[in-house]
Amino acid sequence: MTATVIPPAPQPVADTPAHRDGNVLRWLGAYTSSMIGDNVYYIALSWAAVQAGTPSQAGMVMAVSAVPRALLMLGGGVVADRFGPRKVVIGSDAVRCAAVLAAAALLFAASPGLWLLALLAVVFGIVDAVFMPAVGALPARVTGRSQLARVQGMRGLAIRFANVVGAPLGGLGVALGGAAAAFGLAGMLIAVSVPLLISVRMKELPAAAADDDAVGDSRGEVAERTPWRDLRDGLRYIRRHPVLAPLIAAIALGDLGFVGPLNVGLTLLADRRGWGASGMGWVLAGFGIGAGTAALLLTVRGRLPHAGRVAAVAILTGSVAIGALAYVPSVAAAVGVALLVGLLAGLSGALCGALLQTQADPAYLGRVSAVAGLVSLGLAPLSMPLTAAAIGWWGTGPVFVTSAAVCGLGGVLVLCFRDLRRAELPR
Template sequence: MTATVLPPAPARPDRPAHRDPDVLRWLGAYTSSMLGDSVYYLALSWAAVQAGSPARAGLVMSASALPRAVLLLGGGVVADRLGPRRVVIGSDAVRCAAVLTVAALLFLTSPGLWPLALLALVFGTVDAVFLPAVGALPARITGTGQLARVQGMRGLAIRFANVAGAPLGGLGVAVGGAPAAFALAGVLIAVSVPLLISVRVRDQPADRTDAPRGTAWSELRDGLRHIRRHRVLAPLMLAIALGDFGFVGPLNVGLTLLADRRGWGAPGMGWVLAGFGAGAGAASLLLAVRGRVPRAGLVTGCACVAGSVAIGALAFVPALAAAVGVALLVGLLAGLSGALCGALLQTQADPAYLGRVTAVAGLVSLGLAPLSMPFAAAAIGVWGLGPVFVVSAVVCGLGGAVALLVPGLRRAEIPG
């Protein structure tokens, strides 16, 4: 798709993100796209289960993970070469066309699992360029002093999409089955395209068409070298990796087993997850309203350490109400540290490398950290919930320790 290129926005003082038309258009596009994603995943799950066995449906649902993980670093190079706005527009256009095509195919015939598997592969491949670009885009549409607020607004959009997406997808399935749900997902993703086209981006050195280019491999190595040599980005990546590895296992596998062994059942687990979501939403709201957080590196480290203590405590709470309260605290602290990490990445990275920096962070969080889930499940079976939650909390706490002990990261600020 060839996007209409608008002239870069003229230099002007940074206006508050919640009053900036470009930020609001971007936020509307992002929210609509995330809603479409939520509806799509529900429709894919429903259609896969209806068309095949549970085991085959599971393979279809996981088909997008491999191309996303393998291609993500290359996607960062693409985002930096072409510009994140152009890549996000193209990605949403491709995803919309793919989803609507499958919706039409399912409406006209019963093709089985192969179009669903192909759709999942397309989504995973497109995600490999979409994720670095969507992470790098906020720095192109607002000033560095507003990035913490934008991260908060983005977090609220994600929470809203997670809450509203499932009911919307369920309504689509109830009205017209999987074809209607896929069509709804495609329409929601399509809404983002004209909004993104209308967003004006700031010019960056990487946007100069006459700038010399190396090979994709050399540009990837340059991006990795930029991270490795940076006094803030290198320890920040390590802190993110440790935090995610310590967080993903307990909150995905461990929580299910905890609810089962405590006798809370699925409703109890739902309440605990709701507590976590409420805490993360509160952290996003706090950043969206407050904007700048002084001593961001120090606050990030403290939030990680305190959050790790709450994660460890979750396994030893006997009552459901108390577990919901602890989960709310975990969500608040994890949401705060995660949003600040995102803002620090965007403000500390050289703009020419931002797509590649975002890709590395995404690979750690979305490609590598989920690998801890089967190990967490196996370890719980051998040693029990308490020891595994404690070890996970220690790993997560090490991420906070890195933020507190490395001077460059501890003293890092988000410009105001």
């Protein structure tokens, strides 16, 4: 008898840890440089607008980019999925770089006034509508599924770093050479991201029905895929998904309850308590440290078990902390509560982002990111003027508690949907 030797089944190859993967680190470097450039750009834009017009006109210039960004965000998700997020991010970063450098050159040569700044803000808003969904879809193409949670943590650290470094760099640019120098610095920082992105290798996507070039209609005929059909397919995919639909709703509730109190609400609270600008700065620093700690935790661990349940508990506990912030007696206590809010909000935000990345089919990630971005950047900021008006009518305590209740509903929603509650991050 001849023994038949059965070769052992091949073992799955483990993904390289994201923090040791040169491909991921190049992407992270490009993302960080672009985000620092964004922060410098906003400092330069606000300074130039204040110098060129009245405070109300400057406010309009700063806000004008939000309109095209909100209106075009869903279309930007379609563009990212149709043409690939890498091409879209490279192209949009190149356009943003060219626009900012052109504005710097014009400001060096003359004083064109508010029209140039408004035009630049509109261009940025249009490009951001394409850039942001593509950025959300890119991580799934540069690393394996088991590393996407760690990448979300690394991305959170990059955002915190950009916020800390970008504002002083922008201020330094303005101090040394005015708004033109700051715009030039922003353009160069954004430009650094382009060659780094070109060097990033993309992974092949698994075959999916969404990648077909044509789909059949109800009569069995084949219809060419159009951008409008892609958008409808993406929205239908999200609506029918047992995890993504409630997850995006929970993100919306969390952002609606969080953005108002931690932005305009905190300013009004500091003013009424007599904490001053320095006190508000310490509270914001506490929040930033907490959020950075949460991002670092996910970066180091790579994943947390029971992601759905942990996200729900973090949202609920964080909402209680938001409500308590209006009743703390001193700046020191407020800093401690803000640190807790940042830690829990950073943890829940990173977990929700990781679940979006891992639950969505990569072929739909641009459209999924667009819907999530529209919720966070289009709907949530609407709560800021409402929060300010409500505090004027009822005071900080009732408004913070109401906002906390809205935020807490997001955690309740996560617990109510079984598939989302039991959702896990891949190993």
